[in-house]
Amino acid sequence: MRTNAFACAELPPGEAYHRLGRTSSFRWWTTPLALFCFAVLLFFLWLAILLAVTIVAIVGGSGLAPDSVRISEIAQLAFGLLSSALLIPIVLFVVRVIQWRRVGSLLSVEGRVRWGWMATCTAVAVLPVALGVAAFLPLARVLQPGLVPHQGTGGTEVFAAAMVVILLLVPFQSAAEEITLRGLVMQMVGALGARRGERGGDSAVARVLRSPWPAVLAGGTLFAALYLATHPGDVWTTAALAVMGLGAAWLTWRTGGLEAAIALHVVNSLVQFTLCVFEGRMSEIGTGAIVGAGLPLGAGTPLVLLLTTAQVGLYTLGVAWLARRRVRRESAGARR
Helix, strand or coil: CCCHHHCCECCCCCCEHHHCCCCCCCCCCHHHHHHHHHHHHHHHHHHHHHHHHHHHHHHCCCCCCHHHCCCCHHHHHHHHHHHHHCHHHHHHHHHHHHCCECHHHHCECCCCCCHHHHHHHHHHHHHHHHHHHHHHHHHHHHHCCCCCCCCCCCCHHHHHHHHHHHHHHHHHHHHHHHHHHHHHHHHHHHCCCCCCCCCCCCCHHHHHHHCHHHHHHHHHHHHHHHHHHHCCCCHHHHHHHHHHHHHHHHHHHHHCECHHHHHHHHHHHHHHHHHHHHCCCHHHHHCHHHHHHCCCCCCCCHHHHHHHHHHHHHHHHHHHHHHHHHCCCECCCCCC
């Protein structure tokens, strides 16, 4: 029979979101062990996806060689979104088993998803996303003539099948990326600073690590850095990813949970993915930029940075204003 000595750690009392990983079970080796296990599980996930793609290719009559692997764009879309969504069980395993804390501490300072607040943030996200789409056409004509695509959808059946995949998987894909980047990454960085009263807790380094800014910078720019490493010439999309990531990371800290970041990601991705399918640009959803954040239209041009900055800025102002009296920013302590 399990006793309290073997129970997983509860929420640390009176801490901001980025500090919830600094539980009573935290040790100096927790973070490197969590990173190692996450990398191993991610590697096996990549192998599983590669195997699934190969099997589909064989069934479709293709050979085993990578150059001959051909699957439909619908299947590629599903595999791309599903591979991101499968980050959820990996991250939850790392939090629950390796870091030995409740998975609710990854979601908010209340140890759960605040569904009412999530619904509010989703409603707020609709306006800036809609304005971004409405502004795209006139701005594209002025700033980037020829950017507006003219392809067809590929038929009603293709569009309908793609929309089923998008509606079913995009919420999970968006939540998975936010749980990983604004959740696990921010809390691993935020847990590094020792508490006041602990050994080294009064040092300047500990005070800096306890502040939200290292966690916000790490959670907000990691994906942009990875994208830049694989697309070194695409500075505009990289900058837009950094703006969106930093906005989501700051809101996660400011509101004490992932709801605001997930809401914007879901609404943005649903709209942008739908437009990509409608315009016959489904293959673009497989790129890191679009799967990574559901950026506004115009990726790879100055227009994407302009639209992203305006969209994230408007959303951040609205959510921050609503959050002043509606949500808790710090944990209340362990639940009994």
